[in-house]
Amino acid sequence: EDQVTQSPEALRLQEGESSSLNCSYTVSGLRGLFWYRQDPGKGPEFLFTLYSAGEEKEKERLKATLTKKESFLHITAPKPEDSATYLCAVQTAGNTDKLIFGTGTRLQVFP
Amino acid sequence: GAGVSQSPSNKVTEKGKDVELRCDPISGHTALYWYRQRLGQGLEFLIYFQGNSAPDKSGLPSDRFSAERTGESVSTLTIQRTQQEDSAVYLCASSLGPLSSPLHFGNGTRLTVT
Structure with a gap:
């Protein structure tokens, strides 16, 4: 069964304290891995798509990387406005375009 | 341009009632x-x-759950005879x-079934 697991469930950081979020996946075939950010009361907001092992994408203080078994979202020198829930999702090879989501990592950054 | 629009934003209903949730996707988006x-x-x-196909x-x-899409645009998710376990946030994406x-x-x- 296709599965996506995110860790940690929650992370508290001091402003400027860099860290990484993990997304491990078990799928029959990976078509793409997606990272989203979700603020309270809002829908998820697209951040990155990664397609193959070794690929990296960057946006401001965020960098996403991908291996054959997992993806990392690295947050460099975070600010309080980076506080949100970060969701990882995979799209599997097959006849459907649905995304399978993990349960997310709730990040809180304190000044 | 406008993003994906959902209505209502909040819905409180009594157990056993039917509800309809609406989604207006981004114009030109074929997948919903x-x-x-x-x-x-x-x-x-x-x-x-x-x-319009699923x-x-x-x-x-x-x-109890059904959905339809018309004109390759608006979609409606219908829940019949709602139960308390149906309480959740229903998200649409395109x-x-x-x-x-x-x-x-x-x-x-946000659907709340009382």
């Missing part, structure tokens, strides 16, 4: 998805439309359709 998010849980896939309905929890296009989400409808 419904997800459910229970408190503290991940997003649970319900149904996927390509155009090639994947595998996530609909029971025959995409351009080609494989691996990112999904663009609305802000959801």
Whole structure:
């Protein structure tokens, strides 16, 4: 069964304290891995798509990387406005375009 | 341009009543998805439309749930005879359709069944 697991469930950081979020996946075939950010009361907001092992994408203080078994979202020198829930999702090879989501990592950054 | 719009934003209903949730996707987006998010849980896939057809309905929890899409635009998710376990945020997303296009989400409808 296709599965996506995110860790940690929650992370508290001091402003400027860099860290990484993990997304491990078990799928029959990976078509793409997606990272989203979700603020309270809002829908998820697209951040990155990664397609193959070794690929990296960057946006401001965020960098996403991908291996054959997992993806990392690295947050460099975070600010309080980076506080949100970060969701990882995979799209599997097959006849459907649905995304399978993990349960997310709730990040809180304190000044 | 306008994003994905969902209505109502909040809905409180009594157990046993029927509800309709509406989604207006981004213009030109051929693919449309419904997800459910229970408190503290991940997003649970319900149904996927390509155009007006639904090639994947595998996530609909029971025959009380149905969805349709018309004019390759608006979609309606209907829940009949609502139960308390149906309480959740129902999220709609749309995409351009080609494989691996990112999904663009609305802000959801928060459904509370009392």
